[in-house]
Amino acid sequence: MSAIATGAEGFLHRFDGLRQRLPGARLAWVQALREAAAESFRAQGFPTRRLEAWKYTDLRLVADAGFEEALSVVDAEFALPPAHSRWRAVFQDGRLREDLSTLEEAPFAAASLAAGLSTLEGRLGALARPAEQALVALNTALFEDGLVVTVPAGVAGGVLELVSLASPGERPAAFHPRHLIRLEAGASLTLIETATGPAGTRYLHNPVYEIELAEGATLTHARLQQEGSAAFQLGTAYARVAAGATYDNFTLNAGGKLVRNEIHVVLEGPKAACHMNGAQLLRDGQHADTTTVLDHAAPDCASRQTYKTVLSGRSRGVFQGKIHVHQVAQRTDGYQMNQALLLSPEAEIDSKPQLEIYADDVKCSHGATVGEIDADQLFYLRARGIPEAQARSMLVEAFLTEAVEGVQDAVAREALQAAVTGWWEKAA
Amino acid sequence: MLKIEGLTAEVDGKPILKGIDLEVPAGEIHAIMGPNGSGKSTLSYVLSGREGYEITGGSVSFNGVDLLALEPEERAAAGLFLAFQYPVELPGVGNALFLRTALNAVRRGKGEPELDAMQFLKLARERMKALSMPEDMLKRGVNVGFSGGEKKRNEVLQMALLRPKLAILDETDSGLDIDALKIVADGVNALRAPDFSALVITHYQRLLDYIVPDKVHVLMGGRIVQSGGPELAHQLEASGYASVKAA
Ligand SMILES: Nc1ncnc2c1ncn2[C@@H]1O[C@H](COP(=O)(O)OP(=O)(O)OP(=O)(O)O)[C@@H](O)[C@H]1O
Numbered sequence: 212m213s214a215i216a217t218g219a220e221g222f223l224h225r226f227d228g229l230r231q232r233l234p235g236a237r238l239a240w241v242q243a244l245r246e247a248a249a250e251s252f253r254a255q256g257f258p259t260r261r262l263e264a265w266k267y268t269d270l271r272l273v274a275d276a277g278f279e280e281a282l283s284v285v286d287a288e289f290a291l292p293p294a295h296s297r298w299r300a301v302f303q304d305g306r307l308r309e310d311l312s313t314l315e316e317a318p319f320a321a322a323s324l325a326a327g328l329s330t331l332e333g334r335l336g337a338l339a340r341p342a343e344q345a346l347v348a349l350n351t352a353l354f355e356d357g358l359v360v361t362v363p364a365g366v367a368g369g370v371l372e373l374v375s376l377a378s379p380g381e382r383p384a385a386f387h388p389r390h391l392i393r394l395e396a397g398a399s400l401t402l403i404e405t406a407t408g409p410a411g412t413r414y415l416h417n418p419v420y421e422i423e424l425a426e427g428a429t430l431t432h433a434r435l436q437q438e439g440s441a442a443f444q445l446g447t448a449y450a451r452v453a454a455g456a457t458y459d460n461f462t463l464n465a466g467g468k469l470v471r472n473e474i475h476v477v478l479e480g481p482k483a484a485c486h487m488n489g490a491q492l493l494r495d496g497q498h499a500d501t502t503t504v505l506d507h508a509a510p511d512c513a514s515r516q517t518y519k520t521v522l523s524g525r526s527r528g529v530f531q532g533k534i535h536v537h538q539v540a541q542r543t544d545g546y547q548m549n550q551a552l553l554l555s556p557e558a559e560i561d562s563k564p565q566l567e568i569y570a571d572d573v574k575c576s577h578g579a580t581v582g583e584i585d586a587d588q589l590f591y592l593r594a595r596g597i598p599e600a601q602a603r604s605m606l607v608e609a610f611l612t613e614a615v616e617g618v619q620d621a622v623a624r625e626a627l628q629a630a631v632t633g634w635w636e637k638a639a
Numbered sequence: 640m641l642k643i644e645g646l647t648a649e650v651d652g653k654p655i656l657k658g659i660d661l662e663v664p665a666g667e668i669h670a671i672m673g674p675n676g677s678g679k680s681t682l683s684y685v686l687s688g689r690e691g692y693e694i695t696g697g698s699v700s701f702n703g704v705d706l707l708a709l710e711p712e713e714r715a716a717a718g719l720f721l722a723f724q725y726p727v728e729l730p731g732v733g734n735a736l737f738l739r740t741a742l743n744a745v746r747r748g749k750g751e752p753e754l755d756a757m758q759f760l761k762l763a764r765e766r767m768k769a770l771s772m773p774e775d776m777l778k779r780g781v782n783v784g785f786s787g788g789e790k791k792r793n794e795v796l797q798m799a800l801l802r803p804k805l806a807i808l809d810e811t812d813s814g815l816d817i818d819a820l821k822i823v824a825d826g827v828n829a830l831r832a833p834d835f836s837a838l839v840i841t842h843y844q845r846l847l848d849y850i851v852p853d854k855v856h857v858l859m860g861g862r863i864v865q866s867g868g869p870e871l872a873h874q875l876e877a878s879g880y881a882s883v884k885a886a
């Protein structure tokens with residue numbers, strides 16, 4: 212067994228070897244996209260902490276790991292997570308497993324990106340910015356599949372699940388799915404995504420989402436990140452929200468060794484809205500980073516962000532939230548709150564809010580708090596007979612409640628609540 | 640039931656309890672009165688196991704058990720209950736979940752079967768009705784946005800559900816209107832039994848018209864300086880603590 216090349220060179224080396232076998236090899240526009248992205252990744256390399264946007268998250272662990280792009284799917288049996296919906300797309304190592312998915316007769320169209328690539332010129336890559344984001348460049352060069360969802364105008368799409376599984380294996384695998392989600396005018400959809408993998412297996416999941424919401428559309432996007440304990444997940448989502456449309460994102464970061472959840476949202480039509488909520492539940496040795504970049508690019512838009520991080524052991528959490536209110540974006544109503552609960556003296560949270568406001572009639576507030584479990588609250592519960600461990604878990608759940616309750620869709624909210632409860636029960 | 644001998648305790652190196660001797664036999668209700676800052680709440684916290692107090696001497700036996708050796712939750716399971724002078728707010732913890740978790744924890748301790756959500760709700764509704772509490776208080780966060788009087792009633796509700804052997808009521812009457820005062824007193828009186836005792840901390844003789852104590856103690860400067868029957872409360876009401884000091 213030959214050693215796997217590491218660093219940016221390792222990925223580029225494999226890209227050179229794989230370019231003829233990757234989906235779209237015979238489509239000139241795909242080839243051009245991939246070549247440009249590879250070039251851009253070559254120029255940028257893995258982000259380092261010298262970059263302002265990566266000040267708190269060190270990717271050396273990922274760069275030094277050495278991966279292989281798994282090209283053939285093993286049709287292993289999987290214990291699938293409990294279903295939240297009739298319709299679900301199951302991905303293994305970034306490729307759609309048709310045999311495990313149920314997508315027929317849905318009120319929306321959902322299919323494999325690799326299979327439909329010839330129809331996606333102009334749509335794939337419409338929002339992603341590989342020239343600015345090294346990991347997005349990597350995804351663009353090497354994507355193998357993804358989910359393409361289109362909800363027709365006026366259609367209530369219901370709930371769609373996206374399940375991402377990683378194979379157990381000796382050779383560390385890297386996969387870079389590209390998901391395209393488009394809601395036409397007035398359409399709605401709840402997308403619940405669960406990402407898991409075997410404990411102790413090292414792999415890299417590097418998904419990119421391109422989300423387009425037309426006028427009056429509503430997308431609830433719940434992401435339950437429960438990757439295996441040795442996994443890296445570096446996800447980047449781009450959303451463009453038209454007039455009167457709502458993007459409601461909730462991300463739970465509970466698994467993985469090193470995780471970055473980066474979201475770029477542009478509110479580009481009047482009265483567009485965006486909720487970005489999240490919870491990061493971190494145990495010893497975990498690092499999770501949530502980075503949001505929100506552009507208020509039209510008047511009368513509202514945005515709400517509530518992120519809560521619970522840190523135990525020697526874990527590290529990061530929240531970076533940038534809000535850019537453009538000059539045209541009068542009567543913007545923005546709110547951002549980031550709170551951390553430290554359960555251990557060795558845990559660390561870094562927080563960087565950033566407001567850039569160029570309009571004058573704007574309501575924008577932000578805040579950050581870091582605290583420990585309140586001794587009076589803990590004593591009150593214990594004085595009522597509740598054992599200390601259980602009392603602590605009640606207070607941790609209470610801390611998270613505000614973020615979870617912000618999720619508008621009931622199915623998504625319950626899935627999240629269950630994941631939060633499950634995490635704690637395993638942690639306690 | 641409760642036997643306190645020579646109990647001394649400090650906060651941050653500052654002695655607060657300076658040798659408390661107090662015995663509450665089973666079935667009796669005792670009142671503790673005393674000026675602000677005399678150590679009444681400190682005593683109630685030390686008895687229920689709050690952190691931050693250093694016990695420097697003495698002992699407390701609760702039905703023959705060394706109370707000071709137990710964790711707070713173990714004291715609760717053994718039948719001790721403290722109605723807080725300042726009930727704590729728990730945002731994000733629903734009152735119903737809180738009450739049921741507490742009740743089941745205490746029931747587990749007693750070897751009784753736990754109640755499911757339905758059984759609990761039935762019991763809670765019954766008890767709330769007796770305390771004239773609106774049912775929507777079950778849905779709210781524990782004590783969050785409750786008025787002062789509502790918080791005190793919520794304490795009494797917890798007591799009514801947990802049915803302790805020894806209840807310590809720390810100024811549960813403060814901030815209550817006349818009707819609420821009667822309701823709270825009824826709540827305590829309803830628990831009266833040969834194996835139930837209470838330690839009622841109050842500043843006002845009025846409460847003791849409704850909960851008639853077997854004994855009244857005066858706590859001053861970290862010591863019980865005088866004990867007597869219910870008439871002692873009347874005497875204090877009339878002439879204040881100066882008369883005690885003189886005594
Ligand atoms: N954490 C603390 N640090 C310093 N001093 C404290 C602390 N807690 C209590 N004390 C002091 O201990 C003394 C007794 O306080 P305690 O609350 O027991 O009084 P109390 O008799 O309940 O008064 P009140 O009638 O006002 O409720 C007071 O002088 C108070 O300032």
Ligand SMILES: [Mg+2]
Pocket residue numbers: 679680681724809
């Ligand atoms: Mg007091």
